[in-house]
Amino acid sequence: MAQVRRNGTPAYKRIQDAILKRIDGGALKPGDAVDSERELARIHRVSLMTARHALAGLEREGRVERRRGAGTFVAPPRIHFNKLMSFTEQLAMRGLTGRSKTVSASVVENEPEIAARLSLPPHGRMIKLERLRIGGDEPFALETAYVSADDFPGLTKVPLERVSLFSVLDRDFGVTLVHADEEIDATAADPRTADQLQVPRGAPLLRMRQIIYSSHGKPTIYMFGLYRSDRHSLLIRRFR
Amino acid sequence: MAQVRRNGTPAYKRIQDAILKRIDGGALKPGDAVDSERELARIHRVSLMTARHALAGLEREGRVERRRGAGTFVAPPRIHFNKLMSFTEQLAMRGLTGRSKTVSASVVENEPEIAARLSLPPHGRMIKLERLRIGGDEPFALETAYVSADDFPGLTKVPLERVSLFSVLDRDFGVTLVHADEEIDATAADPRTADQLQVPRGAPLLRMRQIIYSSHGKPTIYMFGLYRSDRHSLLIRRFR
DNA sequence: AAGTGGTCTAGACCACGGC
C-alpha cells in the first residue's frame, strides 16, 4: 500500500524539504550529521528505500555528503561556479549594488547572423538593447542583448534601469532561463567602446558572446558583452 | 535474498554496462528506445527497483532520457562543455595535432603566493615548467605549470615534449586529476611574451590562472597561461 | 487498453567506519 500523499507531494520530497529547512534555517551547519536513513524512515514513517531516495537526491544536488559507514553530513556551501547569473545577481554575490544605463533600445530586422543564433528567420524582428553596466560608480561593461520582438511584445516599454532582463522575462512572460553557452576571448577596445568604458584605446577587454536558452532548449537571448578586464574576471570550474 | 554477485560488480552496474555497450557499439542510436524497466528486470533477473536504479544512473550521466509514459531513450551525444582537458586533448578534439617547446624547467623555492595556492609552505620547493604551445606551426599559448617538487620527484627528467603532463602524473605517479578552478581575464602582451607568441606588443591576450585538483580536493597543479586571442577562445556552459 | 516511468513498502544481507 502506497503512502497517502497529504497534498500530492511525494514522501521523499517532503523529507528533503524538512532537511533543507533545517539547513537553510541554520539548525544544521556544514559538517553536521543529518538524520540517518533509518532515523528518517522511522520519523517520517516511510520505508528505508524512500528515506534513502530522499538523501540520494540531496547528495546529487550537492547539499549533503554521504560517507559509507559514517553517515550523512551537511555539505559545505557551494561556491557557485559556472552559474548563469544576471548582472544584478553577480554584483549582489559580491556584496555590491550596481546600475545600468540604457545606451539604446530599438527594434532591428536586418541582423541575419544574430537572428540565426536565436533560430529566427534571417530578417526576423528583434529587440536590441544596449546597456552600459556600472558598478561602484565606474563603468564596468557594455552589454548588447537581442531577443525576439514577436515573442516579447512590449518589452521596450519596460523600464530596465532597475529590474533585470532575466526577471522581466520570468515574471512578465513566464520564460525561465535554464542555461547559456558562451564564447569568450580577448579583444582591444575600439575608440567608441574605450570612451564609454573609460579605458585607454586598445586596452584589453574580455569579449563574451552568449546564447541563453530557456526550457526545451529554445535560444532566447543573444548577448554580446565587453568587460573591462581590470574590473572583471571569470571564474570557471571544469571537470575531468 | 540478495542477488549473488558473480564478480563483485553490483547488478545495476552490470545492467548499465550492458546498455552502454549497445550504445557505444552502435547497436543503439540517439533517440532509440532502451529496454524498459520491466524488460530489463526480466532479462537480467533482478527486481524492478534494481533495473530502475540502473536507468536512473544512466539518466544522471546524461546517457539516456526517460519520459514518463513513453519509455527510456538514448540521449543525443553530449557536447563536452567545461571539460578539463590537456593541451593535447584540446587540439585532438578539433582534429589538430600540436607540439610544445619547453622554454624552461627548473626548481623554485621562493614563490610564496603560488606555493600557497598549492597548499605548500611559503618556501616549499616546486617544479616550474614553462612551455610554448604550438598548433599548426604557429605559437598558440605560453603556459607555466607549477607542481610540488617533493610530491613528484624526478619529474624534471621526464621528456614532456611528446607526452602530456596530465598523463605523466597519472601513469608515473598514480595521480588522477578531477577538476580545476580557473580565473580568466584579458591582458595586453608584454614585450617578451609578444615576442614568443609572435604578436604585436600590447595585443590582447586571454590570461588564465588555473588550480587543478586531484582526488580528495588536493590542489596539484598551478597553471598560468597566456593565450593568443586570435587563435583561441573559450567555450563555457553555465547553468541557472 | 496497454505499456511506461514514478513512487513506495517491509523486509534482507553486505561492506565499511569509528569506537
Add this chain to the structure above:
DNA sequence: CCGTGGTCTAGACCACTTC
C-alpha cells in the same frame, strides 16, 4: 561491536503517453 550507507527483492498502486 554497532551503526552507517550500498545493494537488492517481490511485490504494489499511481500518473502519464501512446495507440
